[in-house]
Amino acid sequence: DADVTQTPRNRITKTGKRIMLECSQTKGHDRMYWYRQDPGLGLRLIYYSFDVKDINKGEISDGYSVSRQAQAKFSLSLESAIPNQTALYFCATSDPDRVDNQPQHFGDGTRLSIL
Amino acid sequence: QKEVEQDPGPLSVPEGAIVSLNCTYSNSAFQYFMWYRQYSRKGPELLMYTYSSGNKEDGRFTAQVDKSSKYISLFIRDSQPSDSATYLCAMKIQAGTALIFGKGTTLSVSS
Numbered sequence: 169d170a171d172v173t174q175t176p177r178n179r180i181t182k183t184g185k186r187i188m189l190e191c192s193q194t195k196g197h198d199r200m201y202w203y204r205q206d207p208g209l210g211l212r213l214i215y216y217s218f219d220v221k222d223i224n225k226g227e228i229s230d231g232y233s234v235s236r237q238a239q240a241k242f243s244l245s246l247e248s249a250i251p252n253q254t255a256l257y258f259c260a261t262s263d264p265d266r267v268d269n270q271p272q273h274f275g276d277g278t279r280l281s282i283l
Numbered sequence: 284q285k286e287v288e289q290d291p292g293p294l295s296v297p298e299g300a301i302v303s304l305n306c307t308y309s310n311s312a313f314q315y316f317m318w319y320r321q322y323s324r325k326g327p328e329l330l331m332y333t334y335s336s337g338n339k340e341d342g343r344f345t346a347q348v349d350k351s352s353k354y355i356s357l358f359i360r361d362s363q364p365s366d367s368a369t370y371l372c373a374m375k376i377q378a379g380t381a382l383i384f385g386k387g388t389t390l391s392v393s394s
Contacts, residue, residue: 172326208291208386209386210287210289210371210384210385210386210387211327211371211373211382211384212384213381213382216381226381227381258326258327260326270315270317270329270332270373270375270382271329271382272329274326274327274328275326276324276325276326277324277325277326
């Protein structure tokens with residue numbers, strides 16, 4: 169089984185719909201992240217969480233919200249989806265005991281298309 | 284000017300070639316430098332990590348950081364078809380801050 173699991177892997181939906189992307193991990197890491205990847209723009213950080221009680225905005229948090237339900241679960245919501253949120257979304261985890269503690273373990277992504 | 288610049292390629296080389304992948308950056312405060320490899324339909328995986336300046340070698344891979352020039356490189360020796368992927372550079376100022384990614388360079392190694 170994958171260490172970082174994202175569901176769904178693919179989703180097509182309509183403008184205005186509420187969408188939730190889910191991430192679960194078996195790494196036992198406290199730190200979790202949500203990124204989006206767009207062609208020509210690279211990976212950009214949406215939100216991150218250093219533990220269950222800690223939520224922080226990233227570079228592009230507008231239009232998104234997150235919930236850290238447990239150490240192993242971190243979900244990303246789009247309250248009212250719009251077409252420019254069409255992208256590939258990645259969840260990642262990192263080990264705070266490493267001095268560098270950068271994101272190390274990525275899921276395989278959720279491809280989201282908003283029509 | 285974006286903080287991290289990376290030529291998207293694509294870069295095509297024959298098997299066995301030495302590959303050089305590069306990123307430039309504008310923020311002199313960056314101290315942590317990483318390279319990620321991303322296969323098609325997969326998430327990025329951490330390949331190399333370097334703190335501050337210098338070289339780091341791991342098998343066929345060598346990462347170099349030149350802070351005076353604000354330039355980082357990843358060299359792949361004896362490239363293999365399995366190295367065909369997108370390579371992302373990433374960097375950050377200090378532990379606990381966000382990673383800033385380059386756009387990625389797509390590499391194709393032909394047998």
